[in-house]
Amino acid sequence: MSADHGPDEDRARLILPQLRLDDLLTELQARLQTVVATRDRVHALLEAVVSIGGDLDLETVLHRIIKAATTLVDARYGALGVIGEEGEHLVRFVTVGVSQEEIEAIGHWPHGHGILGLLIKDPRPLRLHDLTEHPDSHGFPAGHPPMRRFLGVPVRVREEVFGNLYLTEKAGGGDFDEEDEIVVTALATAAGVAIENARLYEEGRRRERWLAASGEVTTALLSGRDQGEVIGLVAERARQICDAHLATVSLLDRTASRLVVRAAAGPDADRLHGLRVPLDQGVAAAVCDTGESQVLADGHPGTAEVMPGLPVGPVLMVPLGEGGEVRGVIAVAGTPGGAAFGNDTLRLLEAFAGPVTVALELAERRRDAERLALLEDRDRIAKDLHDTVIQRLFATAMTLMSAAKLIEHPDVSQRVRRAIDDLDDTIRQIRSTIFALQTGPEEEGLRSRLHAVVDAAAEQLGFAPSVRLDGLLDTEVDDDLADQLVAVAREALSNVARHARAGQVSVAVDVGDDLVLRVDDNGVGIPEEGRRSGLRNMADRAERLGGSFLTRDRPEGGTTLVWRVPLHRDR
Template identity: 55%
Template sequence: MTELPEATPRPRTSLDELLAELNARLQTELSSRDRVHSLLEAVLSIGRELDLGTVLRRLTPAAADLVDARYAGLGVIGEDGRFSEFIPVGLSEEQAARVSRFPHGEGLLAVPTRERRALRLSDLSRHPGRHGFPEGHPPMRSFLGVPIQVRDEVFGNLYLTEKRGGGQFDEDDEAVVTALATAAGVAIENARLYEETRRRERWLSASTEITTRLLSGDDPHDVLGLLARNAREMAGADIAVVLLPEARGHELVARIADGPVAGQILGTPLAVSQTACGAVYRHGEAVTIPDLRHADCPMLTHRGFGPGLLVPLGTPDRTRGVLLLAKKGVSSPFGATTRHMIDAFAGQAAVALELAEARRDAERLVVLEDRDRIAKDLHDVVIQRMFASAMTLMSTLRLVDAPQARDRIQHTIDDLDETIREIRSTVVALQTPPTRSDYSLRGRILDAAEGAARSLGCQPGVRLEGPIDASVPEQVAEHLLAVLGEALSNVARHAHATEVHVSVDVDTHVTLHVSDNGKGIEPCGRRSGLRNLEERARDLGGTFSAEPSLAGGTLLRWSVPLPDRAEEAGSTARSDQSDVRQNTLPSGSTIL
């Protein structure tokens, strides 16, 4: 057999080299096309959103997918140049829980912000600005950081680390992430403008509603509750508290709260001289607190609240209170835009409160002017005419010989005298408005008589004379009302009366008369209730008596002095009566 020669290797031709180069270029073009396609999808994904939070949450994983990075992070830069928020990608919940703290935006991470350009490193541990990883942080080597610019402002930075397969980030990776960051800047600007527009719309709507309700006469407490709820929602806070000063001005008290723990906060006092809330109240300037857990705020410090915002209600010259807003846990602090918006909102609400108070004062002034006019008309016209009529009847009485006619005329004169006394009491009440802001003593006496009408079976007649609201101190007033209630209760239980009369006279003493036409006091009846009334009078240095009435039934008299106001009361009474005491009937009855 003839042996065949061994096969020799075929020489590599230029055609094979061209085919290999063509295949490599095709793979590169396909990879570039896929990457461009992925970039366009990422741009469209973040560009169609108008919610800023959604844009940021989509941007970070999209950047990691484009360059095959295992870990990614987005740091949002706050007012102080540090991160106000950090969004990590690639860490599981367990890994994230092990990290003691997330970056603050210093050292190596601040380079893209400071130089406004991308930073690409093969080993970030060799960079001089590296501060090291916190406890629990996974190891990282390759690094790519790209700034996100919104117009001329650096909004934040995109960070990508640990390229899959152990490779390094190249120029193409840098170009792709830079392009994505540029598109993200536009999307973030649109989202911020949209969010600001919605916030302003909400602010205008809430301000209009608050102003309208205040000027319509709604309760200011309810309107402040509406203010707290709207402020909390607009600022994205978890709790809103309205702190108002107590009477002495030494403390601020949580009068209104809106949020999950509102019920636990209401009524909590804060010292004006020792707290941040007190400083805002004194100086009238808004303050941002990074973390309430390390601040002196007793009502929120121990409840896990983090960022806080304190806004004065009113102007620096007249601060009416403080609005406190807070977020739960580790959250981004309140930004400058939010602070200015809430400050303006609270200021406008305070102006509305001022206008509402001015309107109420004007209405009160009109009422007081009407009361004064009516009192003058009663004093100068009605009483004088009745006095003239009484004097005419007195003159006529001398000319009448028939006893029956004389008795009828005298009875008419007595009725006129009593009517003049009642009108005089009304004049004093109109000219002396209540000194207490809650409720006048006159009103409480009338209410007590009105409330006893059902148990009495008849409507008591009430006569009030003298400066009751101006001269009777609260301590005496409480005793007076207790005695009146006990007296009316005794009449209802024991007297079986069809007529009951109540009179209160105030001069240097306050004197209460309660009379009825019932069966009178039983000689052997129980006297415990009467002893209580006597003790109340004795404790105040006064007197008490319960005697049979001339017209039948019982006359109860309870009288106590007003030592602190005796001179003032006498002076007032003399001033009120100086022009009328000279006009008296021959029988001694005072006309006015």
């Protein structure tokens, strides 16, 4: 039996499949668009991964990471906060979408509080639709543009949380969705690998600089270069190894119980050279007493005492030596507001200080050996002069004295006696030379101080005075009496240079029962009406020491000055 179908029923049968086909086509088109969008996003993610892994400079890698993250999820503002080694706060930010003023304000955030602190304590992805409603949405810098949408994702390097990616305000006002979180999490995974590679590369470069610097400093010290120059090289290389703003090398002066800055490197470093730091308290004293390094964060009170007068940030101090054998301290400082020096930097600087300490010790031992050899050579020369030369001269003088008694001709007898006097004077000069040889090359004895006074007076006089120094000046004359003698000699020569108009001056010092200074010149003499303040000063010095002072005219013109004090005042 056949059934008849009306026109409406037939039309409905035709339209229904058409509608289903349109729905299928629409759904297919939507799926295709989703696939295309996903493909484009995956493509963008791959490009971002390739981009951040294409450089080994850590600073460049960090900027590329945050730039790629904001681009992938269309975020207006982004930041990568680096967590300190203690894991309690953020030590630096790399930002996108904020001004320089806001970047500087970021540097003063309480980085252990608010949303930032929450992510540090619980390093898991955090996505918020309305940041203002979260109880921890505080701590952002004043003046920052309003932020509501928020996405935070940790960046891990192996098992360590290196930092967090912070993204806010999606373009167009939308919310960060689950797909955004997945994309940024994937980027963070790749970022961890890139950061680790950059850190390993930087660590390798720093170790290379450390090896080169250690070899350079050790070679310089052991090759006999000037110690001050080498210590300056140590300061510069320490600054480079640690990427520091300033560096100083201070050596211990145990006699005065203080550290003396022997070298400094960096901006305005000259202001630190020669600085004396007492060892009665402070971080420098702690380093020298314990032989342990000190790491000071930015703003620590101890940073001001390490490098006073200069703006510095964190400071790292490493001893030169261990335990009770500390010879000094190497200190490096960062810029104000900078991150504290990490353990890697600490280990590198300590490793650098080790061979420097050994090289300093070896160089000092070599200088001691050279000095001992020089003293032994001087002693041999002094013995030869005393046992051979002086004895022969003395025997010759004695022979001439005996012969002079047999000479009847007056002129010949006078010439022989003059020759005897010349031999006596020669013997005295040789003895003076012997005493000078017995003084160490680095010791500033009375003999060398007197020669320095005479040399300085030669510039004022216009000629060099003759000098005769007899006796054990460096061993018999105590320090107080030596200071008085030097002061009188300087005053006497200054008076001759200013007033005498002399062409010849002789200075003689004799050490016997008394210490006697004699200065002769061939000048105009001492006028009666002339100023005598300098002469009074010399007379007062002699009187206080129980001695005498006199001046007299020379028959041939000029003046003789004699300053005499007892050598042993207790007698």
